[in-house]
Amino acid sequence: MKSHRTLGYLGLAWALSYVPIHVYWALGGLATSFGIVDMQPGWAAANWGACVVIVGAGLTCLSLEQRWGQLLPHAVRYGTAWVGGVFGLTHWLLFTVVAVLRLSGMIDYSTGRSTVAQQRAFDWANLGYFELWFGVMGVLLILCAQRSRARQRRVEHVPISLWGRVGTALTLAGLATVVLGVFTFDPWAFVGYGPALLGLGLLTLIVNYKREIGNETPQMGISGRGLGHHIRRTAHLLGNRTH
Template identity: 25%
Template sequence: MTARTRIGLVLGAWGLFYCLYRAYYALGGTVGMFGTPVSHQQWLLVNAIGAGILLVAAVLPVATLPLWRHPFGRRGMEVLCWVAAVGCVMHALVDAIQRGLSLAGLLYLELPFWTAVDRRMADLQDLLFNEPWFLAEGLLWAWLAVTGLSAGTARRRWLISAGTAVAVLTVIGMLSATGVIGTFIVG
C-alpha cells in the first residue's frame, strides 16, 4: 500500500469520525450540547447537512485516489488538495483564535442560533474538539498533495502558495471577526 493510499484512507476515516459526531446530533443526541437552540428542528437540519457534507469529505479522498495516476487527474487532485488544505487550516486557525479571545474575555461572539448557551463550554468544545479536527483534516489534505508532487520546485511552490493563502485568509478572517473590516465569510 502506497503512502498516498494510506493517507487517503486516514482522511476518509477522519472525515467519517466527524460525520458520526454530526449525525449523532442530527438524530437528536444531546450529550455534549452547551445550550438550547432557538429551533430544535433547525439544529437537527444543520447537523444533518453537516453530516452529509462530512460524509462526502470522508468518501472523496478515497474515491479520488485513482485520479493521481493520470496527468489531468493529478492536476485536479493538486487543486482539490490545495483548496481543502487551505480552507480547513484557515478555518481552524480563525475559529481557534476567536474562541481563545472569547475565553479571555477579549471578543464577544454572536451565537444567534441559541436561546441559552454556556459560552465557556461552547468555546472549549470548539477549541478542543472542532477546530483540531479541521486542522488535522487540512494538514492531511496537504500531506496527500505532497505525496503526489515531485520533490523540488513543484512541491515548494504548492506549499508556499498554500501557506501564503492560509496566512492571508487568517488575517482577513480575524480582521472580519474583530470588526476591523466588514463581514467576510469563507466556508
C-alpha cells in the same frame, strides 16, 4: 508507496470520525451544555449536508492515493483537496482565535439563546475537538494533494485543453459552493446551486474527454508506438500516476 496509501486511509478515518456527531444533531439530538437546546431552522439539513461534505473530504484524500481515483482528472482531485484544505485551516484558525480571546476575557460573551457558561463550554469543545478536527483535516488534504502532485510530475505531461480547464473550474466552483452553503445554513447553495455547478463541470469533463479520445483514435491506428502513446494519453486524462 505504502506510506502514501496509509496517508489516504488516515484522511478517510479522520474524516469519518466527525460524522457521528452530525448525524446525532441531524436526527434531533441536543447538547444542552453547549447551548444547543432546540432545533434551529435549517439545522437538520445543514448537518446532513455536513455529513456529505465530510465524507467527501475523506474520499478525496483516498482518491489521491488509490488507483480508482484515476476515474476523475487529477486536476479535479488536486483542486478539491486544496479547496477543502484551505477552508479547513482557515476555519480552525479563525474559530480557535475567537475561542481563545473569549476564554481569556479579551472578548465578552454575547447574551442571547445560550448562557455564558454554555458558550464557554462550547469554546472549550472547539479547542479540544471541533476546531481541532478542521485543522488536522486541512493538513491531511493538503499533504495528500502535494504528494499526489509530486507523483504526477513523473509521468508524461500532456497540456489540459480549454474545455478541460473550464470543466475543472466549474467542478471546483460547485464543490466550494456546496461547502459554503453547508456552513452558512443556506440550503439553496448546498442542494441547488452547488450541485448544479458540480454536475455541469463533471458533464463538461466527460464530454471533453470523449471528444479528445475520439479525435486521437483515428490518428493513432493500432501501431505499437501509436497505441502506446494513446494509452499514456488516456491514462493522463484520467489523472494517472505511478505508485
